Amino acid sequence: MTGDLAFIPLGGTGEIGLNLNVYRCDGELLAVDCGLGFGGPEHPEVDVMVPDPAWLVARRDRLSALVITHAHEDHVGAVAHLWPQLRCPIHASPFVSAVLRRKLGEAGILNQVEIVTHPPGGRWRVGGYDLEFLRVAHSVPEAQALAIRTKYGTVLHTGDWKLDPQPLIGPPTDEAAFARLGEEGVLAMVCDSTNALVEGHSGSEAEVRRNLAALIKGLKGRIAVTCFATNLARVESIAKAARAAGREVALFGRSLRNAEAAARECGYLSDTPPFLSEEEAEDVPDSKLLVICTGSQGEARSAMAKIAADTHPHISLGEGDTVIFSSRMIPGNERAILRVQDELSRAGVEVMTADDHMVHVSGHPARDELKRLYQLVKPKYAVPVHGEWRHMNEHANLAESLGAIAYVIEDGDVLRLAPGKPDIVEAVPVGRLAVDADRLLPLDGDVLAARKKMLFNGIVVASLAVDGSGRVLGQPQIAAPGLFDGAGEESAQIAADLARAVGDLPGPTKREDGPLREAARSAVRRALGRRLRKRPTVEVHLLRV
Structure with a gap:
């Protein structure tokens, strides 16, 4: 269909993770984000999943570009798996570009991909789209909302964001830019719903830094802290707290080392001395060592999972040592995380989490922050995304209380935004693919069905x-x-x-x-x-x- 402006989520609407969004303007397509998700207890036969891009691949001759809003895995992690089918230019900020180059290089396709890098807050054109990044605070550097200007009106795609007066790395959310956009007029806001059930404010990264410093100073023995690899403010906070306590800092895990390399390439962590390698950490006395490691979500092959199972080649933890989970549980990962924590406790390790210590704040907006953004942007229509149904329904209720008309949709719905009153005009096929080494397998296909049967029977x-x-x-x-x-x-x-x-x-x-x-x-x-x-x-x- 041509002659309209439509929003078509292929992943990430009605679920956490797997973000893949498509905009259609007079038949021309623009993709926003391309992320992965975890199998979880519903799919024990699968570690990692990506959205099925078949509908988009069939129309890739009309796909002008893929824009990535930020460097979290649920927004960028599927690019290396799906780009060979999409084969379009990728537009991103410098930090996302640096992260992507490493991912694409590991996949052996870097020299095939056109990556167009734009400065935070930059503006450019792609076909019939006039695109602008708006700087937002989030738990990763250079997160950007995306203003999509078309002849039918402007859509604001927020990506992941929050209002943090002290994000520590990078500037706060550019509220003035959102206010200007609101004065210009916004047809629809497609907005993060993750914390729509949470009253108040999400908290500040600066508060976590203060608490980590106080907490780490009082600990004995070896300390290991696990967090999301691309949360550079958190990594920097942990490193500062460690050095203030007289400890050396080592990085354990490939994704952390890749994130550090991308960060230093882009000028971040410039005041943080180089980290020790895993091998160098072996020679540091227990009371002088802090390890930052991967595995905050209980990933089976992560550094933290190996430490908990006492199979890591360079470190072991036991009585008198401490592990801090400076992260939240992504829905679906609870069982894996609790298993790792239980193994650590059985070995005598003290486990600290955000449930009992101030060691994490969310990167997503709570209700007071959502209210503030709606007051600035004043969208005519609200489209909640990036959440499960209970999150999106609560977001829709809040949006309508603030004067917007909300539309709650799910993956595969084609929401025509203009001309005329918004309406779901059709549905397109969606699904999930399991990442199986170098293969992508349909989640409901024969191979995984047989694997699931073998798992249980x-x-x-x-x-x-x-x-x-x-x-x-x-x-x-x-x-x-x-x-x-x-x-x-x-x-x-x-x-x-x-x-x-x-x-x-x-x-x-x-x-x-x-x-x-x-x-x-x-x-x-x-x-x-x-x-x-x-x-x-x-x-x-x-x-x-």
């Missing part, structure tokens, strides 16, 4: 040798890792059941590999059902000699 591999007439030679072998001991009684009984079942088959069935293999599979399934009352995946290896 197990897998059994039966191997048997037969002669040309189908007579079983020797004893079949049964392997069932996770179900029973391969050399145990259950294995022997099922092998005997299989040999008897094959021996009872009609001659024609035994002489054809396909029918014989399927009959053997059915026999193993029946035997397992009788003995284990389970329905595992069964594979049969047939050798005819």
Whole structure:
């Protein structure tokens, strides 16, 4: 459809993470953000997911650009996975560009991607779009809201933001720029809903710095602090607190080292001395060491997860040591985080979190901040995004109390903003893809369905040798890792059941590999059902000699 202005979320609306948004103006498409999400307890067979871009890929000849608002993984983490399908220019601030170059370099596609870097607060044109960055405070440097000016009116896409008078790295949110935009006239504001249920104010990063300094000063033994890698203000605060307490600071984890390199490239952390490597940290006395490490979300291969499992090659923690989780739990990661914290506690480590110490503030606006932004921008329409349904509904109620007309939509809805009154005019297909090494697999596809079945019901591999007439030679072998001991009684009984079942088959069935293999599979399934009352995946290896 042409002749309209529409907003089309393909991820991140009605959920946390996986942000992929599309604007359509007279048929020309503009994508904003391209992020990942975690599998969580709903999808234990998956570590990382990305939004399915199929609808957008089918129209990439009309896709003018991808704009990234900031460097958090739920907004930039899917770029390296999905860009080979999108193949459009990427527009970003200097810090996002530096982070992206490392990600794309690791993926081996950096030299293929056109990255256009704009200064914070910059303004430029892409096709029929007049675009402007507006500086906002967030828990990462150079977060930008995006003003999208079109012939139908202006849309403000806030990205992630908050009102922090002392963000420590970078300036506060540019309220004057938002006020100017509001005076100019804003048709619609597409806005962060994460903390729409939270009364008051989200708090200041400066308060966290003061509290971390006081907390770390009084601790003995080794200290490890985990936080989001790109929260440079937090990393700087931890480093300052450590040095004030007479400790040296080491970085553990690839994403932290990449974020540090991008930060120093862009002029951040200039007053922070170089960090120790993981190897150098081994030689520092316990009372003189503080480690900043990855793993605040319980990620299985992160530095903190390895430390908790006592499998890290360069450090171990125990009685008298302290771990500080300077972060929040992203919904879906609770179980993994609590498991890591429990393992640390079992080893005698004292675990401190934001539940009992002032070691974290959110990077998202609470209700007082949302009210302030609506007062500045005065949008005609409000479109809550970046939250689950309860967050977006509460955001919509707040927006309407402040004079806007709110539209609560979900991924795949095509919300026509103009001309005329906004309306959901159609729906487009959306979905999620699992990141599986270098592959992207449909979340509802056969491969992951089989993996999920194996996760809960197990897998059994039966191997048997037969002669040309189908007579079983020797004893079949049964392997069932996770179900029973391969050399145990259950294995022997099922092998005997299989040999008897094959021996009872009609001659024609035994002489054809396909029918014989399927009959053997059915026999193993029946035997397992009788003995284990389970329905595992069964594979049969047939050798005819």
